[in-house]
Amino acid sequence: MKPVRTLARVMLSGIFVVSGARNLQNPGRLVPAAKPVTDRAAPLIQNLHPRLPTDTETLIRANAATQLVGGLMLATGKFTRPAALVLAGTLVPTTVAGHPFWTADDPATRNNNQIHFLKNLGLFGGLLLAAADTEGRPGLRWRAGHRINHSRRSMQRAVRTARREAKIAVRTAATARRLPG
Template sequence: MKPVRSLARIMLSGIFVVSGANTLKNPGRVLPVAKPLTDRAAPMIQSLHPRIPTDTETLIRANAATQLVGGLMLASGRFARPAALVLAGTLVPTTLAGHPFWSSDDPVQRNHNQIHFLKNLGLFGGLLLAAADTGGKPGLRWRAGHRISHSRRSVQRAVRTARRETKIAVRSAATGRRLPG
């Protein structure tokens, strides 16, 4: 199953690597579309930390760089699950700013944006699956539960052994015999 997972991750990440690289090279092409969204998000970003730059071009470049790096990580399989979650997060503003079909009056433009919106929604679903995929290995929750269960059994064995040795020591002391060892 590993080759299928690897191929699927590479195919899923391709759009993020290419669009991230293109947008980093030329952020001006998406500037007019992204400006309304970044203007609304700027006060919220400033409230997090006043030194974070909130100009539209910087935010576009940050999103593009995140998509490029996240796409490469997903494709390579290195930190693929966190990368998929980060990519899913970058897809939200990209989709809202780039494909607002609900605000278009032109039926052709509305249809075009709706198709791309739904495509991005499908990518979002694929990224969520990639984020949940453990590669056939047990997930962190199972491993933690298994480790706790294993530790509990080890403690129970140690308690039983201590009780048994205590009983032997008490019997030996009662009969006056010396313990071996």
């Protein structure tokens, strides 16, 4: 199953590597579409830290760099689960800014944006699956529960053994008292 996972991750990451590199080199072409989204996000960013940049082109570059690095991490199998989550996070503003089919008046533009919106929704779903994939190994939740159950069973065995040994000790003591000494 590992080759399938590897191939799927490479295929899923391709769009992020290519578009991340392209948008990092030429963010200016995306500024008109991204400006309404970045203008709404700017106050939130300023609340996080006043020194963080809020200009549209810098935010596009940051998103592109994140997609490029996250895509490479996903493709190479390094920190795949966090990389998939980060990529899913970058996909939200990209989709809202790039494919607002609900605002288009032209039917052809609306249809095109709706198709791309749904494609990105599918990518988002694939990224969520990649983020949840433990590669056949037990997840932290299972391991913690298993460890707790193992500890509980060990304690129950210890209690049963102590009771058994106590009963044996009581019988031995009672037998020793009855013996003529």
